Amino acid sequence: MITAGDLLAEGTGALAAAGIGNPRFEARLLLEAATGRSRARLVTEPAEPVPVHETQAFRALLARRATREPMAYILGRAEFWSLPFAVGPGVLVPRADTETLIEAALAAFPDRGRPLRLLDIGVGSGCLLLTLLHLFPNARGLGTDTSETALACTRRNAERLGVDSRLELVETAWAEGVSGPFDLVVSNPPYIPTAEIAGLEPEVSLFEPRAALNGGADGLDAYRAILPDLPRLLAPEGTALLEIGKDQEKVLIPMAEALGFAVTTRCDLADIVRCLRLLRPR
Ligand SMILES: C[S@@+](CC[C@H](N)C(=O)[O-])C[C@H]1O[C@@H](n2cnc3c(N)ncnc32)[C@H](O)[C@@H]1O
Known part of the structure; x- marks a missing residue:
């Protein structure tokens, strides 16, 4: 045998x-x-x-x-911030780079007991929002996505992590129809320029949902939609944390500053600027 x-x-x-x-x-x-x-x-x-x-x-x-189907789809799971997330076809596999936003949130809100109001635009597997709900036990969160598959996946993960009672999910484009104010808005929107998707690893280009990757011709379509909405969504003293692709800060920082935001950055483990922190204009 x-x-x-x-x-x-x-x-x-x-x-x-x-x-x-x-x-x-x-x-x-x-x-x-x-x-x-x-x-x-x-x-x-x-x-x-x-x-x-x-x-x-x-x-x-x-x-x-x-x-070249991703291991995470085959095993049905991925780890994010050392927490278990169920994933499958139709949902972006959580990336270690995205943990940079969790680090930034912990730095921005050192008091873990605060009753934060959280919004995650493009919630996917829920890795960002559910990790934040896990880390801030008095926080409540709203997640949006246009993908029913993603929202169902977030719901399942929330139940498994025991944070579902503090979670609301809405199927909508970006934050359309969502009213704030939120203390913290996070988003890891699709930011790959369309022409670059075919050249990515087959695990990504052949298997991950295009809507989770495709940022339009220059990769920045989602930010053009989300940034002008943030002043409306953020509470006074509120903060937005946005994941970005390599070198996109060169365009996005001036874009955010033109809207009145004060912007700081945070790098990932490869020392690439991965997260923009935007403070609401006063
Ligand atoms: C890069 S993935 C990020 C998912 C998850 N937040 C993460 O960090 O792994 C982007 C997510 O945005 C969603 N999305 C794409 N276009 C959208 C839109 N117009 N409005 C809301 N969500 C959208 C996709 O379905 C996908 O779940």
């Missing part, structure tokens, strides 16, 4: 051939998922036989990953 070690070797080879960067690591994760065995068991008992139905399940997962 085929052993766990045989399958790990087979999977590593298949994923390497598909151009995947960390094939042994990913093959092991898929083997854990298909067999229900722990990492420790797979490592210490490589000679253990694997039944046929588990072998077939593993090969089915491998075949999906070999098409």
Whole structure:
């Protein structure tokens, strides 16, 4: 009978051939998922036989990953700020870069007990808004999205994280029909210039929802829609935290300043400006 070690070797080879960067690591994760065995068991008992139905399940997962479907979709989960998020097709996979906005929020609101009113424009999996609700136990949050799939995913994640009683979700474009005021508005809107999407990793260009990526010709369409609405949405002393793409601050800071905002920036772990902090004009 085929052993766990045989399958790990087979999977590593298949994923390497598909151009995947960390094939042994990913093959092991898929083997854990298909067999229900722990990492420790797979490592210490490589000679253990694997039944046929588990072998077939593993090969089915491998075949999906070999098409470059994201691991997060195959496993149905991703981690953000060390919290578990369910994700699947139709919902952007949470990115480590986006944690920069959580860092910025914690720096902007050091009192974790504050009853903050939060708005997340383009809530996706809920990673930003639900993490904030988890970190600020007296906060309440409203999330918007145009994707029903995303809103359903946020709802599910909110229930799993136990923050659903403080959450409201609205299907709308940006913040249309939403009335403030909010102490903190966060948004990680689509910001990839349309022509660049096809050149991204296949996991992104072939599998992630285009509406979560496509920022229009120069990548800035969403900011043009959101920025002029922020004075209406923000409370006095309110703050907006916006995720941006590489070098987009060069255009977006002057755009925000022209609307009267005071702007500061925060870099991600690669030292790229990833977050703009906007203070409401007085
Ligand atoms: C880059 S994703 C971010 C998702 C999530 N906030 C995160 O950080 O992972 C952008 C999200 O904006 C949503 N979106 C796109 N166009 C929108 C619009 N006009 N109004 C509201 N949401 C929109 C997409 O469906 C997607 O969920």
